[in-house]
Amino acid sequence: MSGTFTTSTARNIFFGGTIFFALVFLALTFQNEQIIPQRDQRAQLAANPSIAAGKKVWENNQCIGCHTLFGEGAYFAPELGNVYKRRGPEFIKAWIAAQPTHTPGRRQMPQFNLTDKQLDDLVAFFKYVSEINTNNWPPNIEG
Ligand code: HEC
The missing domain is CATH 1.10.760.10 (Cytochrome c-like domain)
Known part of the structure; x- marks a missing residue:
């Protein structure tokens, strides 16, 4: 187990996760900006x-x-x-x-x-x- 989970795997999970959730956050922000004027x-x-x-x-x-x-x-x-x-x-x-x-x-x-x-x-x-x-x-x- 410890043999397959290398430092570079950890780094990839960290950067991959960070980028993925940053994109999710941007998409949700964009969607929110579309909805707010309709509800104003x-x-x-x-x-x-x-x-x-x-x-x-x-x-x-x-x-x-x-x-x-x-x-x-x-x-x-x-x-x-x-x-x-x-x-x-x-x-x-x-x-x-x-x-x-x-x-x-x-x-x-x-x-x-x-x-x-x-x-x-x-x-x-x-x-x-x-x-x-x-x-x-x-x-x-x-x-
Ligand atoms: C002391 C408590 C009390 C206060 C204060 C009060 N109500 Fe009510 N109201 C009731 C009760 C109890 C009912 C439901 C009575 C029944 O169904 O026989 C009701 C029902 C209503 C309904 C009908 C609701 C429905 O679903 O049919 C309206 C409209 C309403 N109230 C408006 C108001 C407004 C506007 C105010 C403030 C100016 C107010 N009430 C203050 C007790 C109160």
């Missing part, structure tokens, strides 16, 4: 101030204290990163306005007394987050 949503953010306003409504009312966004947050209530696609804008606004449901045996969501403008902003925010490519995360769509 900054233009959308700049064009629609409702999205940032909706994020403020989301933050100021501590929605994350019960819900998750992309799997991050609390596990008391459903995932909302994809709620725009699951439910659509009208359901979301009607739902928030109709809380609490007082349905026996179901967890309750408080009434936040949001204005129509705040509801529209929230919907713009939910639409924006629903279009972010998360590679299908979280795997369980209702969280």
Whole structure:
């Protein structure tokens, strides 16, 4: 064994491996550079101030204290990163306005007394987050 594994074999493995993985690294960097512009949503953010306003409504009312966004947050209530696609804008606004449901045996969501403008902003925010490519995360769509 020690007879076949010579110094030059070790050197070849070292240089061969270094070159191979440097090329893999370059290829992955190149691929990343192709994907990033496709996923860049900054233009959308700049064009629609409702999205940032909706994020403020989301933050100021501590929605994350019960819900998750992309799997991050609390596990008391459903995932909302994809709620725009699951439910659509009208359901979301009607739902928030109709809380609490007082349905026996179901967890309750408080009434936040949001204005129509705040509801529209929230919907713009939910639409924006629903279009972010998360590679299908979280795997369980209702969280
Ligand atoms: C005290 C906990 C709590 C807070 C805070 C809360 N929610 Fe909820 N929310 C719930 C619960 C529980 C449900 C599910 C109720 C059910 O299914 O009967 C829910 C459901 C929803 C749904 C429907 C989800 C679906 O999949 O159908 C939306 C939309 C929603 N919440 C938005 C919000 C927004 C926006 C905020 C912040 C303004 C917020 N929630 C804050 C508890 C909360």
